[in-house]
Amino acid sequence: MNKWLTVCPTKDLPDGSCKTVDSGMKVIAVFNSGGELHAIDDFCPHMGAALSGGHVEDGMVTCPWHAWRFRLCDGAWADNPKIRIGSYAVRENHGIIEVNLPDSPSP
């Protein structure tokens, strides 16, 4: 079943900032970019840097280690959009930012 995971109060994620939340399976980075909220895996597939420490500009986050860039809206790698990291729905619910965790695959 889908699950909404609490990230933080809305006031704690101002424009240009990022928060991380641990789902228990992975860490997710939640960005406020120009007032839009986005959530992607906090893991660069190149060598594993935390994307939450990257620079955000024009709807992209740049990895802090070797500058690979990922779209915040869908996790696509800018140089080859066929490669994507996980991206997640985000909502604001009564002053709290929440991330939607997808259903777990059936065993």
Ligand code: FES
């Ligand atoms: S670890 Fe992200 S670009 Fe190398």
